[in-house]
Amino acid sequence: MTDILKASNLHKLYKMGQARLTVLKGLDLTVARGEFIAVVGASGSGKSTLLHILGGLDKPDAGYVEFDGERIDRFGAGRLNRFRNKKVGFVFQFYHLLDELNVLDNVMLPAMAGTGSLGWLAKRRSARRRAANLLEQVGLAERTRHKPYQLSGGERQRVAIARALMNDPELLLADEPTGNLDSKTGNGILEVLETLNRGGQTLVMVTHDERMGARTNRLIRLVDGRIV
Numbered sequence: 001m002t003d004i005l006k007a008s009n010l011h012k013l014y015k016m017g018q019a020r021l022t023v024l025k026g027l028d029l030t031v032a033r034g035e036f037i038a039v040v041g042a043s044g045s046g047k048s049t050l051l052h053i054l055g056g057l058d059k060p061d062a063g064y065v066e067f068d069g070e071r072i073d074r075f076g077a078g079r080l081n082r083f084r085n086k087k088v089g090f091v092f093q094f095y096h097l098l099d100e101l102n103v104l105d106n107v108m109l110p111a112m113a114g115t116g117s118l119g120w121l122a123k124r125r126s127a128r129r130r131a132a133n134l135l136e137q138v139g140l141a142e143r144t145r146h147k148p149y150q151l152s153g154g155e156r157q158r159v160a161i162a163r164a165l166m167n168d169p170e171l172l173l174a175d176e177p178t179g180n181l182d183s184k185t186g187n188g189i190l191e192v193l194e195t196l197n198r199g200g201q202t203l204v205m206v207t208h209d210e211r212m213g214a215r216t217n218r219l220i221r222l223v224d225g226r227i228v
């Protein structure tokens, strides 16, 4: 397997007035294409911070992340935006769906972002088709016209997963995707992720739940700013 992502010597420090909090202290991580990795660690150990840095949503104070052998801190603004929008997909604990839009439109959103008026209609047509297919894959074919607030937690997370897959990301990053769900519903979400991984999707998932983590290819533990 070739490496898709490599993080080297990551340091992250938060300054709050006089106080300094060092969260990551020289963390190294390599993700191979096709892998499903779980990151576990105590609350406040820096799991979300790490995931945000891996996906280019946040910057380390030292160290760097390479995606496909290229350092993302050397990307210009446009390239970094395309990286965040097209190469990686994010799934969050609290879904972050837009309640004004129905399920189908929520899922289509990442494909429509940045589309100019030229070609907008054609783009919309193909995006609709893809969004409908993804919703079918996650078992929500019957819910496309619902608004997020009309769905259960597990259903909302399925919508968020479909949205994260909209631009066919090479890497899917999931931060506590089951953290807000009961164990049965959480299990269903993990099954969706497992199916995606069997189809070749590379996944890094942060979780509190060791049992969920044990079902991935590799479980890594974040302790005192490093992986042990």
Ligand SMILES: Nc1ncnc2c1ncn2[C@@H]1O[C@H](COP(=O)(O)OP(=O)(O)OP(=O)(O)O)[C@@H](O)[C@H]1O
Pocket (backbone or CB within 6 Å): 014, 015, 016, 021, 023, 041, 042, 043, 044, 045, 046, 047, 048, 049, 050
């Ligand atoms: N923007 C910020 N400013 C200051 N401190 C922050 C900031 N973001 C996070 N922190 C602190 O950094 C530490 C790591 O936060 P992070 O959210 O990465 O932890 P986590 O492992 O994801 O925790 P949880 O399991 O509770 O989600 C925490 O102690 C948090 O308070």
Ligand SMILES: [Mg+2]
Pocket (backbone or CB within 6 Å): 047, 048, 049, 175
């Ligand atoms: Mg977190």
